[in-house]
Amino acid sequence: MISNDLLKGTLRTIVLKLLKENSRLYGYEITQKVEELSGGEIKLTFGALYPVLHKLEAEGYVVTEKEHNGKRVRIYYSLTPEGVSWAQSLVDEFEDFVLTMRLILQPLPAQ
Amino acid sequence: MRILNDLEFDFILDDLEQLGVTREHIRLELADHIGCILEQLLTHESDFRMEYSKVLESIDSSRLPAVQRKILLSENLKFQAMKKTTYVLGAISAIMLVSGAILKTNHIAGASIILTIGTFIIVMGFLPTLFYTSYKEEPSKLSFAFAAIGFIVAASLLTGVLFKAMHWPGANVLLLFGQIILVTGFFPAYVVAIFRNVPSKQKIPMFIMLVLISASALFMISTISYGKEFKEQHIGRYEKANSATNYFSNEANALTDSFNSSIINEIKNRSNKLDSILENTKQELLKESEIDVISVNSKHLDSKSACYKVMIKKEKGALIANSTNAYSEFLLQSVKNAKTKHVVETYLGNIPWYDNTTLLITLVDIAEIQRNVRMAEYEAISELVTAKK
Secondary structure, eight states: OOOHHHHHTTHHHHHHHHHHHSSOEEHHHHHHHHHHHTTTSOOOOHHHHHHHHHHHHHHTSEEEEEEEETTEEEEEEEEOHHHHHHHHHHHHHHHHHHHHHHHHHSOOOOO | OOOOOHHHHHHHHHHHHHTTOOOHHHHHHHHHHHHHHHHHHOOTTSOHHHHHHHHHHHHTGGGHHHHHHHHHHHHOHHHHHHHHHHHHHHHHHHHHHHHHHHHHHTTOTTHHHHHHHHHHHIIIIIHHHHHHHHHHHSOSHHHHHHHHHHHHHHHHHHHHHHHHHHTOTTHHHHHHHHHHHIIIIIHHHHHHHHHHHSOHHHHHHHHHHHHHHHHHHHHHHHTOSOOHHHHHHHHHHHHHHHHHHHHHHHHHHHHHHTOOOHHHHHHHHHHHHHHHHHHHHHHHHHHHTTOSSOOTTOTTTTOOHHHIIIIIITOHHHHHHHHHHHHHHHHHHHOOOHHHHHHHHHHHTTOOOOOSOOHHHHHHHHHHHHHHHHHHHHHHHHHHHHHHO
């Protein structure tokens, strides 16, 4: 199970990447996709997810769309054009970071 | 799995409101999320309420109000900007305090202003925003008390330390006030807050650690003053200067005993008069500081209070500077030899105005001026006596 500290710094990147690859998603759907793609290693709680989603909306990177089904309201999230370009830059930045960490953490060659 | 019906969904909505999710848009979203979880677990034979209770337990429903608060704060861009500002203010003030401390230690100009501005930023900018944002994220009576008391303690202690470093009046009052509130207010509140979240096994070691840290911090604060080595070094200089003053005065007297010259007598009179001004100022400073004999254990050596009263308010600083400069000019006119003139200029150079220094430094400066006056007097009289022979 991935630690919360590591997850905290990457949650935005994860959410934006998923929204970039899917036209729109709702909250529960995002948690299910993350769990599926991570092989069960990352289980997002709504306490972690929804503040990130609402902050992204306040910052203008995502927009919401409500769908009513009787009394039930489902809120779908999708990226704005700014969100799309920012998602790509965050993903690129994180991939560079992972590469750098691999270089640092790789075992030393045997002498 | 089965889909929830409207009645069941209404039940979830009402229950979430009872559990503290008071904002409708958040309640609707969380209800949909919980509904999705339930729908995966429910079958046509399941008991809805039983499964719902299990789901609530798994998500720790007591945290729901905190989740709502976190969502509301994340939507509030002004609050987010305030949090970022807190970090920036903290970084700036930390850099200023460290730089100011380094400059102060090396007696480089600008230290005072940097330390003052750094402390101002911490007390009026960083601390209020830090405590406000912390309180907003976990609002409760305890966290409000914690934030308010924490601010008062930190502001008093930091301001007290600045005042102590700058030798401004009121430092001890601020430090004492801060220490009292730290011990009687902040520390108990902190212990309660910590102990609520600490597993039982760790409570006693944690308590002992907190007591030791607080005691160390209090002790450290109470010892801010000149170090022993610094005092010994400067008292040594003071005593050597006094000793040299007496020596050169006696030597000059020995020279003048055998010569009766109006110019030599004039030099002697003026130097005695100047020495008297310097000696009286020293005694006045010691009296004002309630010190009989200066030593390493004397109090107020790092204080500027007596110096302010004597050197500034009574204008003794200006009197010393003017009198010494006038004496120097007189001596330079009285001697003919270029080498003697150079020596007089070296000793009496251009005596600076008093510069808001502490008692110890001021006493050393005055003692060294006294020594230089007697040394210049001796050089001048030596030349005049040699010329007459």
